[in-house]
Each structure stands twice: as structure tokens, then as C-alpha cells.
Amino acid sequence: MEIKLTSQLSALAHPQRLALFRLLMRRYPDAVPAGEIATALAQKANTVSAYLSTLSAAGLILSQRQGTSLLYQAHLNGLRGVFDQLLSDCCQNRPDICTPPDHETALIPTAERPLNVLFICTGNSARSIMAEAILTQEGHGRFIAHSAGSQPATAPQLEVLALLRAKGHDTATLRSKHLSAVSGEVAPQMDFVFTVCNHAANEACPAWPGQPMSAHWGLPDPVMTRGTEAQKQLAYQQAYGLLRNRIRAFAALPFDTLNRLSLQHHLDDIGRHKATERS
Structure with missing residues (x-):
């Protein structure tokens, strides 16, 4: 050994x-x-x-x-x-080094203490913007959703904003921004950080204070879709559906019964979910 x-x-x-x-x-x-x-x-x-x-x-x-x-x-x-x-x-004599997982502080979202969740993709113009809007709606006040990009676009994709509005989301506060906007000293401390594109996950990210939990929820970039207008719209719909499925599964987790190890397994499992929903 x-x-x-x-x-x-x-x-x-x-x-x-x-x-x-x-x-x-x-x-x-x-x-x-x-x-x-x-x-x-x-x-x-x-x-x-x-x-x-x-x-x-x-x-x-x-x-x-x-x-x-x-x-x-x-x-x-x-x-x-x-x-x-x-x-x-x-652990026989250094519990300050090896604290059993069951003794770790649980992450439990509540309306009184909502948890901060950050979604990252390279351009912060489509997938992460969708995820921010979806969690804001699906979290029912228990989460505060954020999004950012390593190489952000100047603004969210117009197709994304139109799709979100058609599905009942408020888009007034959505904007594309750099990771530095959510990782500085005055930024809120994140509880969860999710990468939603492979390129962003391949890059080295900032060292987040407080050691937030993280997972990779990669999915294809609808912006890169080539073909007819109908095919492009379908790609945006599919990205939205997959993100909504994952975020609903995340928001429905029994946080009060999960230690961090169990919670991490659930987060990874959600990232494996590939099914799409078009509605």
C-alpha cells in the first residue's frame, strides 16, 4: 500500500x-x-x-x-x-483534521436563509442565464440564483430572453457578467457552484470562499446550433427543458436529511441526467 x-x-x-x-x-x-x-x-x-x-x-x-x-x-x-x-x-487523536461527514454542517435552504447558487458558462449569454432565471422561479425564495462567465458576452442572447419571457420568467435583471463580479470581496458567498458548459469546466475557476459545493451539469450550447430557424429554436427549447429538469430535481432534494457526502452524490447524479423536455 x-x-x-x-x-x-x-x-x-x-x-x-x-x-x-x-x-x-x-x-x-x-x-x-x-x-x-x-x-x-x-x-x-x-x-x-x-x-x-x-x-x-x-x-x-x-x-x-x-x-x-x-x-x-x-x-x-x-x-x-x-x-x-x-x-x-x-481520527483517533486528530478530530480537527478528520471530522466525520455526518458531523458537517448541513446546507438547508429556507426563506429566512436562502442559499446562493452560481451557474457558470463561458459566455454567460444562454445556458447559465436560463439556469439563473429557472432557479429564481423554481426555488420559491429558498435560493438566490446568480450566473457569470469566464469570457462573457456583452448581453444575453435575444433568443434566450424571448424564450424565458414566453415561459413566464422575469428577465429584467438578467445580464452577462464576468466571474469577477461574483467572486470579489463584496460578492455574496456562494453555497453551490455549477458549471453548465464543458469549456468553462475545463478552465481553472477562482478559489471560492467558504468552499461551496460544486458539480458539472454540462449540456450542448444552443448558440452553436446550425441549420434552419426551427432547428435553432428547438435547440434553445431542449437546453431550457434539460436545465429545468435538473433544477427542479435540485430544488426538490431533501436537504434537511442529507449530509454533504450524500448531497454531493445527488448533485453528481443530477448532472448525469440527459433527458430533455420541450414544454
Whole structure:
């Protein structure tokens, strides 16, 4: 076991391998093609292949074949093993390091203390804007929804605003803004941070104060749809439907019965939900 721990720590000690592993953690539960990883890290394909091989051998990532492509995913059990070995027996005399999950403070949204939820995508003009509007409505005052982008557009897409208004959402306060607008000293402390596009999840995000819970809820960008006007409108409808399904599932979680570990599993499961709704 000591040999395995040494190999795992050695695999993560290399800055670029660590960056790759962090990318896969941000994208979890997605499995990501090697080519997309290379593009995101601005590395050559053969270099990334070597990094992936080292991390796989250390038991920190998993691979699966899809057609002719290999997809890679963070191996959470492997990562847990690293911490288990590093902190073995610490709870016998260091509870300040290893607090059992059941003792952690629960996150319970109420009208008196609504929880702050941030949705991130690159442009903050479509998916994250939809998510902000949907949670504002579906949260019934128990959540305060925010959205931002790493490379924000000048304004939300007109098609998005029209769709939201047609579905009964108030769009008066929706605007595209940079992550810095919601991560500064005067910004509200986030309780949840969700990435809704793969590109944003591939990027390194700010260090959020208070360690908010996070998950990746990626979905295709409707703005990139090519084809007829009807096909483009359908793409916006499908994105809206998928986000609404996920946000409804999130808002309906039994927060008062979930510790953080259980809650994280639910958040990841919601990100795996692919069904769409057109209404």
C-alpha cells in the first residue's frame, strides 16, 4: 500500500499531470476525450497521452472506449484511497483534521436563509442565464440564483430572453457578467457552484470562499446550433427543458436529511441526467 501511495503522490506532483487531474475532477461525472483534454491544457497529444498513462497506472483516473475514442474520468475511489492512506488513524487523536461527514454542517435552504447558487458558462449569454432565471422561479425564495462567465458576452442572447419571457420568467435583471463580479470581496458567498458548459469546466475557476459545493451539469450550447430557424429554436427549447429538469430535481432534494457526502452524490447524479423536455 505504501508503494501505491508513493506512486500516486508522484503522479500528482507533476504540475501538468496535476492540472489534468484537476480538469477531470471539474468535469466529473463526465468522461472526457483525450483530444479535448489536450486542447484544454494546450499540450501535444503524445504528451497528454503520457500523462494519462501515468495517472491511470497510479489508479487516479479511469478510461473507457466509446467507438474509436478513449474517454477518461477521474477515479474518485482512487483519490479517496490517497486520503485514507495519508490520514490513516488520524481520527483517533486528530478530530480537527478528520471530522466525520455526518458531523458537517448541513446546507438547508429556507426563506429566512436562502442559499446562493452560481451557474457558470463561458459566455454567460444562454445556458447559465436560463439556469439563473429557472432557479429564481423554481426555488420559491429558498435560493438566490446568480450566473457569470469566464469570457462573457456583452448581453444575453435575444433568443434566450424571448424564450424565458414566453415561459413566464422575469428577465429584467438578467445580464452577462464576468466571474469577477461574483467572486470579489463584496460578492455574496456562494453555497453551490455549477458549471453548465464543458469549456468553462475545463478552465481553472477562482478559489471560492467558504468552499461551496460544486458539480458539472454540462449540456450542448444552443448558440452553436446550425441549420434552419426551427432547428435553432428547438435547440434553445431542449437546453431550457434539460436545465429545468435538473433544477427542479435540485430544488426538490431533501436537504434537511442529507449530509454533504450524500448531497454531493445527488448533485453528481443530477448532472448525469440527459433527458430533455420541450414544454
